[in-house]
Amino acid sequence: MPGALSGVRVLDFTAVLAGPFATRMLADHGAEVIKVQSRLTAGGPAHNLTGYFAAWNRNKLGITLNLSKPEGVQLARRLVRISDILVENFSPRVMENWGLDYAALRKERPELIMLSMSGMGRTGPWRDYFAFGPTVQALSGMTYLTGSPGRAPLGLGYSYADHVAGLMGVLAVLAAVEHRQRTGEGQHIDLSETEAMCSLLGTGMLDSACNGRDPAPEGNSSPQRLGAPHGVYRCRGEDRWCAIAVFNDQEWDAFCQALGRPSWTVRAEFSSQGQRWKHSAQLDAVVEEWTSQRDAREVMESLQRAGVAAGVVQNASDLAGDPQLKARDFFVELEHPVLGRTVSDGSPIGLSETPAVYRRAGPELGQDNDYVYRSLLGLPEAEIERLTAAGVIF
Amino acid sequence: MGSRPLLGESTMSFPRSQAALHGVRVLDLGGEKGAFCAKLLADMGADVIKVEPPGGDRARRVGPFLSDLPDPEKSLSFWYNNTSKRGITLDIGKPRGQGIVKSLARTADVLLDGCGPGYLEGLSLGYEALTRVNPGLTLTSISNFGRTGPRRGYLSSDIVAAAMGGQTYICGDTDTGPVTPYGEQACLVASVFGAIGTLMALRHRRVSGRGQQVDISIHECAVGVTEHVLIRHFYDGVVARRQGSLHWDNAFRVFPCRDGWVLLSLFGEWDTVVEWLDSEGMAADLKEERWRDPEVRRMEVEHVIEVLEGWTRRHRAAELMEQGQAMHLPWAVVHTLRDVKGSTQLLERGFFVEVAHPGEGRSFSYPGAPYVLSRTPWRIWKRAPLIGEHNEGILMGELGLTAKEMGDLAEEGII
Structure with a gap:
């Protein structure tokens, strides 16, 4: 059964959570997502063999490509030519240094939709700030506000902001897809994880802007609704x-x-x-x-x-046994060649005609090199061997 | 604060017709739970008609209010979650109201349903009935626990959704009970999932010509954004517990400063951090070789915290962030929302936008775009609608109702 996004190809240069969570949504719903990794940064095959990796990279193809080699960059450009969407979460100057910035890539593929995700966005004095989910949560007010009144700030203790950034990234990409279907035009999306998180704190921010107040943590109370108990x-x-x-x-x-x-x-x-x-x-x-x-x-x-x-x-144990989640087939079981049987959370997006399809757990490092380089790009066997030996497909 | 620095050309002069979702019409029966979903679509250019019961949506009674004056036209949460929409009032419980919903559904691409499982079906406004008048319609339902399953009828609220979703159990101090994440996040996250599902359905419609139902369970959405919780359970049999501000993998923690709080990472660039502490005579025994082993630091994190805390207390939070970031440490000031509003980064990027409120005789500064699209402008095109603000424009102007019919509808309490 085709997914809602079948026929869409995504080139995925992201790592950790925010980017992979975004591209997993696209993959679950039918897009062909090619996850690009390099042995240089991944270290070795073990990198892809954690539960964390397998879960957030479900349904994706995996290839290796060494962008520190000029031929690697050339291959990336060829991949862009056959892709609809590119997602990356490097710090702002990295793609530019490779010559893979949007201005360059749109020459390869004018309809390209490129999503650049970063902690602070691509402009501004903090654009090079180094940020993970907790950093973003602290800067956006989420950490300060999650806690009990009169006690030290707690925050969430997990990378919620990465999920939020992934969600906002996918939404922006799909809006761009809609625009492209109408006009044929691609575009570049600059997603600041901090701004994405701030947009989910809008009411508190308006309270601050309109009433000059600095909202305080509320613990488990609901002062705006007078909840009691x-x-x-x-x-x-x-x-x-x-x-x-x-x-x-x-x-x-x-x-x-x-x-x-x-x-x-x-x-x-x-x-x-x-x-x-x-x-x-x-x-x-x-x-x-x-x-x-x-x-x-x-x-x-x-x-x-x-x-x-x-x-x-x-x-966690309650969730795993939650009768409502079970009745709605929320959990996905997939066989992984090394990890064996895996269980992960399914897509919360229930589509009646084009439901999410779960094909496989996260790829092993370079698992799909052959399919992508030979079948999709049409490289001859000998050329693939040469590029592999030269450390380009690496 | 300048205008937003853009990737390409300025969007300031763009008409709404160039927005990404121009031409998409959404009938918003999302109520409070789906309001943010329709706002996301509206700010990207969709024509959203919010349908409220006569007298206005219940969400208008939720504060905070402008100047703390409870007034259905001054709810700041309503303001934020309903920007760029038009608004009509309609009693959909009455047959004539239902007829108007059907007429509007004929012109819509999306109907957003926050009424709860089975409610619209009971009014003969379910998916089957609506697709008889408009086969391409997408029906997006955002509900507490989804449209199916044994708990589909369960009641909920933000605190219940966060609890059932697994977010609350892992938040809180070790010596207190669990704490709910701030800001009624569950509904907001479900709204983003709902907007994504809606656009997926619209994309499929371009291929198939047919609409579909999008079923969003707020509960599942909350479960879906808990990062490590299920993974550690399924792979390692771990039931994650709350541990104060310490990140689940012990990699980050909040520390007190002279003037507030700072978030520090505990593992990256260790030698640099120890050198920095040592230059101020504050490194204590962390200079010893054994602490260079990340596993030792992870196991004995309490001691690392104690030494770091002695040091952070002597500094200002901003100074630690700035110097730490210069050394490529992912450190951050724990901002209050007032700090966020004054953040040079957000101001330089033009994140905040002024939204005119003619009724108040002034404009207010709103949080702006969650994403910057180079070609299709995101904008708050207009403040949230007043109660029944567009009744005439939509019911008379678009559906062709006469002044007499409007008078009758008002008299019967339908609008």
């Missing part, structure tokens, strides 16, 4: 918690019903949403008394049955 509550067992959110009288009534209407629920200080918000510390304490005697799943199910938003604070 609103938080994660300790449940029975070791480090088990359930999130509960009540925003109005109707939900409060359902909540009280689920608890069997204990006497404290009719106390004056819990008589309206405003009152409950005002006395949320007291309320949290009595709610937790109730939850802590129950399993998190039981808390969630009894509250959901009554019509209250509640959910187990799921850990």
